[in-house]
Amino acid sequence: MKFFVDTADTADIADLAATGLLDGVTTNPSLIAKSGRDFLEVTREICALVEGPVSAEVVALDHETMMKEAEILRKISDNVAIKVPLTLDGLKTCKKLTDDGTMVNVTLCFSANQALLAAKAGATFISPFVGRHDDNGFDGMALIEDIRLIYDNYAFETEILVASVRHPIHVLESARIGADVATMPPSVIRSLFKHVLTDKGIEGFMADWAKTGQSIG
Ligand code: E4P
Numbered sequence: 001m002k003f004f005v006d007t008a009d010t011a012d013i014a015d016l017a018a019t020g021l022l023d024g025v026t027t028n029p030s031l032i033a034k035s036g037r038d039f040l041e042v043t044r045e046i047c048a049l050v051e052g053p054v055s056a057e058v059v060a061l062d063h064e065t066m067m068k069e070a071e072i073l074r075k076i077s078d079n080v081a082i083k084v085p086l087t088l089d090g091l092k093t094c095k096k097l098t099d100d101g102t103m104v105n106v107t108l109c110f111s112a113n114q115a116l117l118a119a120k121a122g123a124t125f126i127s128p129f130v131g132r133h134d135d136n137g138f139d140g141m142a143l144i145e146d147i148r149l150i151y152d153n154y155a156f157e158t159e160i161l162v163a164s165v166r167h168p169i170h171v172l173e174s175a176r177i178g179a180d181v182a183t184m185p186p187s188v189i190r191s192l193f194k195h196v197l198t199d200k201g202i203e204g205f206m207a208d209w210a211k212t213g214q215s216i217g
Contacts, residue, residue: 002052002180002181002182003021003022003023003181004025004053004183004184005022005026005184006028006165007027008031008035008042009034009186010049022189024183025049025053025054026083026105027055027056027083029057039056040072047080048077051079053103053105055107055125057084057107058070061087063089063096070082070093070097070102074102083105084105085108086106092121094118094122095121099122104122104123104124104125105124106126110129112147116150118158119156119158123158125158126147126159127162127163128143128144128160128161130144133164141170141173144162144177145177147160148179160180161180161181161183162182165184165188166188168191170182
């Protein structure tokens, strides 16, 4: 499963990219606002930090303007994936862009039927928002299971990008189901490295090693 980080904070992206475990980045208008940075400038900087796909979201709601914005965004770098909302105009834009060979991430997906439409529109990625689904009394991971089943039934190549991930269990469940990608806030990626018994084990080994009075090298 690929790991994307869901942020526009370039310090966090650089830090996580240095692990060699980061496969891409997702941003959205709220994350750009949080960064306080210029959208095009920060997107350019992120694209230089990672080799994998960097999702940059259009903000227009109509197809024609979405296409104009996508033109500007895709010129930033070859690894830009244009992010469009799951609306009729968004999917029309998705079809046009993917027919041209541009990567498209269809976002704000909350039903399996919406995911089916995005796959038919040739989406590179579909982003079902599991955390927001859970928040509203639905079962986010059941949605991922349904989409996996449907995509496998018809051999769709659209990658399931689990979004709105809130905690490590979302990541574990995504991997169990066979999602292609999980995009996570930096804090969730960092939490995956941690285990109390790993810390305790290191503490014990270090204490015993000190007793030997030895050093390596
Ligand atoms: C994904 O592409 C979205 O940017 C993101 O995962 C939304 O997460 P949130 O529901 O925590 O805002």
